[in-house]
Amino acid sequence: MAQSIGTFLSGFFLITVYSYLFKESRLYRYTEHIYVGFAAAHAIVTGWHNVKDQALSPLADGQWLMLVPLCFGCLLYAKFTKRYSYLSRTPLAFMMGVAAGVTITGAAEASFVKQIRATILPLNNLDNIVMVLGTVSTLAFFLFIPLGSKKAANGKRSFMSLVSNLGRATMMVAFGSSFGFVVMARLSYLIARLQFLFSKVFPVISQ
Amino acid sequence: MRRSWATAVQSIDRRVLYALTFVIVLLPLVRPLGFPLNITPNTRRAFEIIDALPEGSLVFHSVGFDPSGDAEVWPQMQALSRHFMSKGLRIVYFPTNVGGDMYAEAIRAQLAPKFGYEYGRDFAILPFKAGGAPAIAAMADFYSLYTVDRDGTPLSELPIFDGFRGMQDVSLITTSSTGDDALFLAVYLEPKFHIPIVVGGAATIMPVLGPYLASGQIKGIISGLAGAAEYEVLSEMPGQAIGAMDAQSAGHLFIACLVILGNVGFFAQSRAVRRKEGV
Amino acid sequence: MDRLLSMWFLVVFFLVSVLAMRRLSNGKDIPIRRLQGLDAIEEAIGRATEMGSTSLFIIPGGPFDAQAFAAFDILGYVARETAKYDTKLVVVNALPEAHAISVEVVKEAYKSLGKEDAFDESCLRFLSSGFTAGVLGIYEREKIGANFLFGSFYLESLTLAEAGHETGAIQVSGTANTHQLPFLVAACDYTLIGEEIYAAGTYLSRNRAQIGSLVAQEIGKYVGIGAILVLSIAATFAGS
Amino acid sequence: MAVGFLSGLIVILKYFAQEGIISRIGTDLIAWRVTVAAFALGLGAANLIQVHARAIIRREKNADSSFLLLATMAVFTVLGVVSGPNSAAYKWFWDNVYQPIYGGIASLLAFMIVSASYRAFKVRNWQSAVLMISALIVILGQVGLVSRVFAGLPSLSQWVMSVPNTAGMRGITIGGALGAIALSLRVILGFERSYMGGGQQ
Numbered sequence: 023m024a025q026s027i028g029t030f031l032s033g034f035f036l037i038t039v040y041s042y043l044f045k046e047s048r049l050y051r052y053t054e055h056i057y058v059g060f061a062a063a064h065a066i067v068t069g070w071h072n073v074k075d076q077a078l079s080p081l082a083d084g085q086w087l088m089l090v091p092l093c094f095g096c097l098l099y100a101k102f103t104k105r106y107s108y109l110s111r112t113p114l115a116f117m118m119g120v121a122a123g124v125t126i127t128g129a130a131e132a133s134f135v136k137q138i139r140a141t142i143l144p145l146n147n148l149d150n151i152v153m154v155l156g157t158v159s160t161l162a163f164f165l166f167i168p169l170g171s172k173k174a175a176n177g178k179r180s181f182m183s184l185v186s187n188l189g190r191a192t193m194m195v196a197f198g199s200s201f202g203f204v205v206m207a208r209l210s211y212l213i214a215r216l217q218f219l220f221s222k223v224f225p226v227i228s229q
Numbered sequence: 230m231r232r233s234w235a236t237a238v239q240s241i242d243r244r245v246l247y248a249l250t251f252v253i254v255l256l257p258l259v260r261p262l263g264f265p266l267n268i269t270p271n272t273r274r275a276f277e278i279i280d281a282l283p284e285g286s287l288v289f290h291s292v293g294f295d296p297s298g299d300a301e302v303w304p305q306m307q308a309l310s311r312h313f314m315s316k317g318l319r320i321v322y323f324p325t326n327v328g329g330d331m332y333a334e335a336i337r338a339q340l341a342p343k344f345g346y347e348y349g350r351d352f353a354i355l356p357f358k359a360g361g362a363p364a365i366a367a368m369a370d371f372y373s374l375y376t377v378d379r380d381g382t383p384l385s386e387l388p389i390f391d392g393f394r395g396m397q398d399v400s401l402i403t404t405s406s407t408g409d410d411a412l413f414l415a416v417y418l419e420p421k422f423h424i425p426i427v428v429g430g431a432a433t434i435m436p437v438l439g440p441y442l443a444s445g446q447i448k449g450i451i452s453g454l455a456g457a458a459e460y461e462v463l464s465e466m467p468g469q470a471i472g473a474m475d476a477q478s479a480g481h482l483f484i485a486c487l488v489i490l491g492n493v494g495f496f497a498q499s500r501a502v503r504r505k506e507g508v
Numbered sequence: 509m510d511r512l513l514s515m516w517f518l519v520v521f522f523l524v525s526v527l528a529m530r531r532l533s534n535g536k537d538i539p540i541r542r543l544q545g546l547d548a549i550e551e552a553i554g555r556a557t558e559m560g561s562t563s564l565f566i567i568p569g570g571p572f573d574a575q576a577f578a579a580f581d582i583l584g585y586v587a588r589e590t591a592k593y594d595t596k597l598v599v600v601n602a603l604p605e606a607h608a609i610s611v612e613v614v615k616e617a618y619k620s621l622g623k624e625d626a627f628d629e630s631c632l633r634f635l636s637s638g639f640t641a642g643v644l645g646i647y648e649r650e651k652i653g654a655n656f657l658f659g660s661f662y663l664e665s666l667t668l669a670e671a672g673h674e675t676g677a678i679q680v681s682g683t684a685n686t687h688q689l690p691f692l693v694a695a696c697d698y699t700l701i702g703e704e705i706y707a708a709g710t711y712l713s714r715n716r717a718q719i720g721s722l723v724a725q726e727i728g729k730y731v732g733i734g735a736i737l738v739l740s741i742a743a744t745f746a747g748s
Numbered sequence: 749m750a751v752g753f754l755s756g757l758i759v760i761l762k763y764f765a766q767e768g769i770i771s772r773i774g775t776d777l778i779a780w781r782v783t784v785a786a787f788a789l790g791l792g793a794a795n796l797i798q799v800h801a802r803a804i805i806r807r808e809k810n811a812d813s814s815f816l817l818l819a820t821m822a823v824f825t826v827l828g829v830v831s832g833p834n835s836a837a838y839k840w841f842w843d844n845v846y847q848p849i850y851g852g853i854a855s856l857l858a859f860m861i862v863s864a865s866y867r868a869f870k871v872r873n874w875q876s877a878v879l880m881i882s883a884l885i886v887i888l889g890q891v892g893l894v895s896r897v898f899a900g901l902p903s904l905s906q907w908v909m910s911v912p913n914t915a916g917m918r919g920i921t922i923g924g925a926l927g928a929i930a931l932s933l934r935v936i937l938g939f940e941r942s943y944m945g946g947g948q949q
Contacts (some may be wrong), residue, residue, distance in 0.1 A: 023895045024840065026822055027844075028840065028843065028844035030842050030845075030861045031844045031845060031848070032644065032843075032845075032847070032848035033838065033848075034847045034854045035845065035849045036849075037854065038499075038559065038846050038852075039641075039848075039849060039852030039853055039856070040852065041756070042644060042648075042856070042895075043244070043247045043248070043856065043859055044244055044564055046648040046649075046696040049911055050645075050930045051645060051649075051810065051813045051815055052812075053641075053814055054638075054641045054644070054645045054813070055645075055786065055813040055817035055820070056591070056797075056816055056817070056820045056845065056849075057638050057641050057846070057849045057850070057853075058635055058636075058638035058639075058641060058642050058817055058844060059638075059796075059816070059817040059818065059820030059821035059823055059824070059844070060638070060661075060821070060846050061635070061636045061637045061638030061821050061842070061945050062634075062635075062636050062638065062793060062796055062821050062825075062846055063820065063823075063824035063825040063828060064327070064636075064637070064823045064824065064828065064833070064846070065604070065637065065757045065789055065792070066789055066790075066825050066829075067824070067825060067826070067828030067829055067905055068327055068359070068789075069786035069790075069835070070786070070828075070829055071695060071833070072359055072782060072786045073783055073786045073787070074675060076779060076782065076783055080845070087776065088783075090780065091632065091779075091780035091781075091783040091784050092783070094689075094783075094784045094787075095782070095783060095786070095788075096787070096862075098608060098784070098787050098788055098791060099609075099790070099791070100564060100761050100786075102851030104902060106270075106927065110563045110608075111612070112751050113784050113787075114609055114612065115751045115752035115755075116751050116752065116755050116780075116784060116828075117572070117605050117609075117758075117781055117782070117785065117788075118609070118752050118756075118935055119751060119752035119753065119754070119755035119756035119759075119935070119936060120579070120755050120756065120759055120777050120778060120780075120781045121572050121574070121576070121577075121761075121781070121932075122574065122752075122756045122759075122772075122932035122933075122935040123755065123756040123758070123759025123760045123763075123930045123932070123934050123936070124362060124363055124573065124778065125573045125574040125759070125928050125929070125949045126503070126562075126756075126760055126928075126929050126932045126936075127516065127518075127759070127763035127764075128362060128416055129513075129574075129924075129925035129926075129929050129932075130514040130517055130518050130925065130929060131416065131420070131510055131511055131514040131517060132412070132415065132446075132569070132693075132927035133418035133921050133924065133928075134517065134728075134732070134922060134925040134926065134929075135510050135513045135514045135517060135765030136444060136446065136510055137440055137444075137918050137921055137922050137925070138732050138735055138736060138922060139444070139815070139914025140440060140443055140444035140733070140886065140918075141736045141740075141918060142739040142740050142743060143740055143742040143743065144738055144740065144746075145740055145741065145743075145744045145745045145879060146744055146747060146748040148739075149907075149911050152911050152912055152915060153911055153914065153915045154736060154737070154740050154848075154910055154915075156913075156915025156918075156919065156921070157736065157915045157916075157918045157922070158733050158736055159919070160662050160739060160916050160918075160919025160920060160923075161733055161919045161922055161923055162729075162734060163919070164666065164701075164702070164729065164919075164920075164923045165539050165541070165720055165726060165901060166576055166702070166707060166725070167539050167540060167722070167723070167726050168539060170539060175888050176772075178778065182577055187586075189919065190875060191832075191874075191875070191878055192874075192912055192915055192916040192919065193701070193880070193916045193919070193920070194878040194879045194910065195689075195879075195882045195912040195916060196693075196880060196882075196912065196913045196914075196915070196917050196920075197689060197690040197693055197880055197884070197916075198690070198878065198879040198880065198881070198882030198883035198886070198912060199882045199886045199905075199909050199912070199913045200686075200687065200689075200881065200917075201690040201691065201694060201865070201879075201883050201886075202433060202434055202882070202883040202885070202886030202887040202889075202890075202905075203433075203435065203886050203890075203909060204433045204687075204691075204861070205480070205481060205484055205861055205865070205887050205890075206432050206453055206454065206455055206481065206691070206890055207301055207432035207433050207453045207454070207478055207813040208299045208666075208857040208858045208860075209254065209430050209476070209480040209858050210299075210300045210432075210453060210454035210473065210475055211256065211298075211300045211301070211479065211851070211854050211855035211857055211858055212250070212254055212471045212480075212855045212857075212859075213254060213454070213476045213477065214299070214300030214302065214477075214851070214855070215300070215471075215851055215852060215855045216254060216255050216258055217258060217469075217473065220255065220258065220259070224768045225892065226259055227258050227259055241866070243674070243863045245868060246859070246862050246863050247859045247863070249863070250858060250859055250862045254858070264891070264892050264893050265872050265892035265893065265896060266892050267890075267892050268904050269902075269906065270906070294852040295850070296846070296848075296851045296854075297663070297851060297853070297854035298663065298853075298854065299860060299878045300851070300855070301849070330837075332841075347826040351866045360778070360779075360781070360782045362571060362573075363569040363778040363779075363781070363782075364782075366778070367778065367779070369879060370775065373775065384904050385896060405661065407662070408662070409571075420510060420511065430948065431663070431808045432665060433687050434687050437685075437686050437687045437917060439869050439909065439910055439913060439914040439917065440918045440921065441915050443910070443914060455890065474892075477890075478758065478856070478890075478891045478892060481888065481890060482864055482888075482891060482893075482894075483825075483862070483895065484861070484865050484866075484887060485884060485887050487865060487868045488865055488866065488883070488884060488887075490866075491866050491867070491869065491870055491886075492869070492870055492871055492880070495870045495871070496871075511764065513881065515764050518760070521929060521930075522933065525930065525933055526937075529939070531774075536928075548762040548842070551827045572785070573928070574927075574928040574931045574932045574935075575928075576810045577931055577932070577935055578931060578939060580940075581940065587764075592841055601792075603785075604785055604788035604789040604791065605784075605788045606787075607788065607791065607792050607795065607873060608788045608792075611791075621821040629795070629798070630795075630798055631803065632795065633795065633796075633799060634791075634792030634793075634795045634796060635796075636789075637850075640853050641849065641853050642853075649810070656809070659864045663854065663857060664854075666857055666860050666861060667853070667856050667857055667860050668863060670858075670860040670861075670863060671860065672865045684920075684924040684927070684928065686920050686921060686924075689825045689920070691864065693866075694868035694869075695864050695866050695867075695868065697798075701920060702920040702921070702923050702924035702927065703920075703924050703926060703927030703928075704927075706927030706930060706931040707930075709931070709934075709940060715939070717939055718939055718940075720936060721933055721934055721939075722929075722930065723932040724930060725927060725929075726924045728790050728926040728929075729922075729923060729926060732922055732926075746806070
């Protein structure tokens with residue numbers, strides 16, 4: 023019983039979502055608000071369990087240091103007071119600082135050093151030549167500060183614009199092919215929902 | 230006359246496109262067409278790496294997806310798990326997405342009994358850890374991050390963790406993820422422990438991983454639903470992915486036709502405009 | 509070895525940045541390449557104002573990292589513009605911490621123009637993981653004239669940008685997530701690619717000290733290009 | 749602000765230190781951030797309540813859906829906190845309400861990618877021509893049927909994906925890394941503080 027009500031509900035919500043494609047309806051609006059409400063509730067539930075498991079329980083076990091994140095967390099609410107609202111910036115600065123630190127270290131090794139090392143290739147076949155020139159010219163496309171003054175020699179400027187155009191072309195190939203590649207992925211989302219809709223809710227497809 | 234044709238092709242109402250998409254994807258599901266399937270080298274390599282592992286090896290498998298992306302990744306996770314279990318590998322699932330543990334639970338309930346896999350001895354499910362990159366980075370110091378399994382049982386009580394010191398004892402990490410699990414693993418764990426990483430994930434993130442595959446930080450890639458279908462073929466254990474491939478192909482052909490049609494109309498129209506202006 | 513290299517790289521990068529920031533804070537102006545996407549923001553808001561429609565700013569729910577910082581910079585600028593023209597701004601956030609910071613950013617923007625009273629916190633909406641559905645609803649119910657999408661996007665990018673296109677809004681977007689760039693480029697009027705979003709704050713504020721770190725970034729790029737080219741050529745001859 | 753500077757610096761040092769006190773503190777800081785972010789959820793929830801309660805009180809046009817949102821949120825927050833997210837009741841609603849809507853919204857992408865490809869791949873100049881051709885190669889290269897006719901297409905598509913695509917994405921990645929480092933550095937050093945009341949210096 024609960025199972026078939028569930029299947030019916032799932033199908034109903036799915037159809038409501040698809041109705042968005044054709045016309046905004048009151049049904050879509052209700053579905054959207056139920057969903058946002060549920061998503062918020064789920065985030066709060068997960069957040070609560072995180073605080074409980076990662077801070078409150080260790081604190082109860084005598085890890086006094088856990089008072090620090092708990093205090094930071096509470097300070098966020100200082101913004102509702104007039105007098106101490108500036109205190110709420112401390113936890114914000116803390117979160118930004120940690121995120122900045124994590125970003126820097128991750129980017130330096132994985133996205134800079136390792137990627138450059140992987141691009142150092144002997145230029146003895148077409149693949150490697152395309153790889154090296156494509157990477158270098160894409161990188162050159164992003165140069166922010168124009169090299170030399172505007173009066174620079176004509177030849178030099180056209181060389182730079184050639185490199186920049188090569189970079190642009192490489193990016194266009196990359197964007198086009200990534201787009202094409204993803205078509206498959208996007209279609210599979212629809213396929214999975216249709217498989218569900220037409221095998222469970224309206225049994226047309228035999229399984 | 231010609232211009233009106235071109236204009237019409239130029240401006241098909243999007244609702245018509247949506248309705249056509251719906252029909253074209255649905256039809257092959259109702260009546261399979263039996264399109265042929267290519268096995269890509271990436272999937273083959275991933276399969277071979279896993280197939281070469283000796284029985285009893287310890288595999289860590291990330292579950293980084295939720296209902297929004299399960300269409301592509303869940304069939305992969307099933308195909309991989311079936312292969313692991315048929316080879317007698319020990320598996321530890323670690324959810325990296327809030328919704329991930331639900332799928333690991335489904336493996337425990339549905340797949341494990343078929344292979345006689347016993348929870349705690351042959352496989353285990355760790356609890357979800359929030360935080361993305363930092364959480365995966367924290368796995369480097371394993372027991373500081375995980376002390377209990379998803380049910381709250383201390384890891385020391387699970388036979389699968391007997392003598393397990395940390396990530397250095399892992400033979401292989403695999404992923405089923407729509408997020409950046411693979412990236413974070415390659416960035417934070419691979420450099421320290423040199424564990425081979427085989428990535429299963431949404432087709433979307435695959436192009437991003439190309440560089441890491443080329444540089445050897447990642448050893449193999451199973452990409453999207455097609456990857457799952459190929460894996461099902463390679464491991465000779467068919468599942469739900471193979472059946473969906475016809476609808477995929479039909480959709481691809483439809484989109485390719487639309488791109489061409491749009492351009493033909495666009496050219497005809499701009500030529501007609503040019504002629505009218507006398508250029 | 510990679511870790512050691514990255515450590516040295518970071519040390520040098522920091523030193524160069526700090527040095528350049530020092531020198532430039534009272535030095536001369538450095539010209540920066542035009543970034544069309546950022547120049548288009550003002551135009552988009554101007555048009556939204558004329559049409560009496562809303563400007564929408566979307567910060568997605570990817571990891572909380574430097575892309576979120578970049579989004580805050582651009583949000584600050586957008587909020588100052590909307591405050592200047594007294595036009596309606598709606599900000600949507602998927603991450604709780606980003607929401608908390610966005611509130612401060614927008615509030616400060618209004619304050620800096622002396623329009624604290626016009627600031628209404630309910631124009632910022634926290635939608636958690638339900639934000640794609642929520643944004644689609646906003647598209648339908650509000651008249652959107654300018655749509656800004658900045659940050660770490662995942663698979664929702666195309667839905668938001670393509671449905672946003674249907675609203676008729678001018679769309680300016682940016683992300684460093686290479687897997688989502690193709691969709692933003694395809695569906696938006698202007699897209700900032702990769703490092704362009706990080707430079708946005710500097711570009712918009714023309715703050716000289718900040719330009720200092722841009723100089724370090726430029727040098728980093730030349731070093732990268734040089735290293736790849738020189739070592740690749742060396743590898744070619746070493747191999748043969 | 750000293751807090752941001754110190755926490756950022758320690759996290760960076762932790763990455764290179766690997767062991768010792770700095771490493772321990774760094775690991776703690778990263779874990780604490782998750783806890784603090786969880787507290788920020790409360791602010792988000794307060795925002796939702798504020799926005800929608802106001803709509804209800806003022807009897808705005810969509811007050812009915814606002815009510816629905818707040819009711820859903822209240823019911824599931826209580827259910828999830830009291831009986832836990834793994835309880836049967838919570839899971840039932842998760843499977844039959846949350847999951848189908850979530851999956852449905854995600855699958856809208858299939859329709860969006862159709863209309864986007866129809867619209868975006870018009871050849872206006874050489875750049876869009878390159879864009880379209882590489883997209884077509886990859887789209888068709890994945891269809892088994894087409895590759896029976898054009899035997900070279902799958903390997904061409906594979907090549908485009910693994911060589912020029914990798915080159916382009918790598919260029920963007922390397923540049924992006926530099927940008928991310930520079931911006932994060934500005935944050936740690938306190939040059940970016942529009943959120944702190946610094947505004948434009």
